[in-house]
Amino acid sequence: MVKFNAKVLKFEKNGEKSGWTYIEIPASQANKLKAGTKVSFRVKGTLDSYAFEKLALLPMGEGNFILPLNATIRKGIGKRLGDTVKVVMELDARALQLSADLLKCLKDDPDAMKYFKSLAPSHQAYFSKWIESAKTSATKTKRIVMTMTACAKKQSYSEMIRSSRELGR
Incomplete structure (x- = not known):
């Protein structure tokens, strides 16, 4: 300490x-x-x-x-x-818990899962925390869709956020 x-x-x-x-x-x-x-x-x-x-x-x-x-x-x-x-x-040596909903969706898309798993744990956590911080189920769903799209495009979390701002989302 x-x-x-x-x-x-x-x-x-x-x-x-x-x-x-x-x-x-x-x-x-x-x-x-x-x-x-x-x-x-x-x-x-x-x-x-x-x-x-x-x-x-x-x-x-x-x-x-x-x-x-x-x-x-x-x-x-x-x-x-x-x-x-x-x-x-x-x-803080505790293991990070990733979004269960995100992991379920990633199981349906092996390429997206492969990309997501290639990210450093801290980068996986950016996506997961962002999804889990949603205040409504609609926002959580939207964030999962954005994350799945980003993984399909092999985008990092910051690249995904930047491109969504450019698109005005």
Whole structure:
């Protein structure tokens, strides 16, 4: 477990991460969580008093990582750009549960399943979390269809989102 303070930061222009709000996890802290790793891994803990789990630390090179802060987290911690947050985190080694509904659909399309399984577990989780976060069954169905189409086209999650925005969905 690590404990430290971090400043809430935001990428201006940084490829697909442009506009992301995040905190930086220095290599010294990341090594205490998972020594020597250079790839994404999951953590759990608290930001101030806001509890989280199954969040991925993303590698940024030279051993440093970031923890993206989505709108739900930002609202939960009540912090803005430049504010400091108290970080307490540890490795979250639990296996990720993928959307059962998505897996059922993928079974019906072996090529889509093959592509989906070729993705890194963290990338499979992007699709799954997005599907499971739907508030209505209609939205969940739409997201499953979009995911199946993306897998058929061999698109990553971010490619799927970008192309759906371009189509105005």
